[in-house]
Amino acid sequence: MADGLDRLWTPHRMTYISGGDRPEGGYERPGGCPFCLAPQRSEPENLVVARGEHVFVVLNLYPYNPGHLLVCPYRHVADYTDLDDRETAELAAVTQTAMRVIRRVSSAHGFNLGMNQGGVAGAGIAAHLHQHVVPRWGGDANFMPVIGRTKVLPQLLGDTRALLASAWPS
Ligand SMILES: [Zn+2]
Numbered sequence: 746m747a748d749g750l751d752r753l754w755t756p757h758r759m760t761y762i763s764g765g766d767r768p769e770g771g772y773e774r775p776g777g778c779p780f781c782l783a784p785q786r787s788e789p790e791n792l793v794v795a796r797g798e799h800v801f802v803v804l805n806l807y808p809y810n811p812g813h814l815l816v817c818p819y820r821h822v823a824d825y826t827d828l829d830d831r832e833t834a835e836l837a838a839v840t841q842t843a844m845r846v847i848r849r850v851s852s853a854h855g856f857n858l859g860m861n862q863g864g865v866a867g868a869g870i871a872a873h874l875h876q877h878v879v880p881r882w883g884g885d886a887n888f889m890p891v892i893g894r895t896k897v898l899p900q901l902l903g904d905t906r907a908l909l910a911s912a913w914p915s
Contacts, residue, residue, distance in 0.1 A: 748807070773872040775821045779806075780873040784819060792906050795913045799832045800839050804902050804909075807869075809857075809879050811900040812847050812909065816840050816876040823872050825860060836876060842914065843878045850912045853880035 775781045783791045783803050792804040794814060805813040816839050818832050828836065840858060847853050857879040861868035868875075900908075 748809075772870050778821055778870065778873050780815070780817045780870065780875060781821050788910070789903060789906055792902060794906055794909045795839070795842075797835050797839055799835045802839060802843060802913075804906055805877070806902070808902075808905075810881065810885055811905055812851055812853070812880045814843050814847075814878040814909070816843060816878060818874055821873050823874060824862060825874060827874070840876055840878060846909055846912045846914075847878070847880045850908050851880060854883050855881040857881060 772778055780803070783793055784796065784801050786793075792806070794802040794804060796802075799820075800816055800818050803815050803817065805815050816836055818828060818836065820827075820832070822828065844853075844856055847856075858877065860874065860876050861871075864871045
């Protein structure tokens with residue numbers, strides 16, 4: 746999800762999206778796709794927050810804000826219209842749960858929700874659908890990203906995952 750912003754921290758333990766680990770054949774094939782691989786690995790290293798029947802929730806490795814989640818179908822499909830009815834319904838319900846959990850643990854003031862469909866629309870990994878859930882707080886779009894092109898993230902990904910996973914309804 747390259748956005749041109751520098752980040753002050755990079756101690757994430759996940760390496761699956763880091764450029765040096767780019768798989769042969771790229772991210773677009775299931776064998777190299779981080780959204781196919783993440784649920785096959787075990788928590789907490791995979792940064793998966795919750796698992797549903799048809800979709801799962803994983804932290805974005807390049808968050809815009811702490812708690813930036815991705816809701817993904819297990820199936821390697823690219824387009825929103827590729828989802829069947831059960832996947833569509835669960836993706837919507839899990840997005841609502843994500844908002845409730847984030848509000849409870851971090852008192853988010855607002856959210857950006859959405860899916861980038863296709864590389865031209867900004868999807869970093871266009872081949873596997875993912876719904877962004879980005880918590881927003883008043884003042885989070887301050888001078889640092891706007892002027893300094895640097896995003897400050899006060900919480901490490903592993904800590905964020907633990908916080909959200911512990912608050913997720915079972
Ligand atoms: Zn995939």
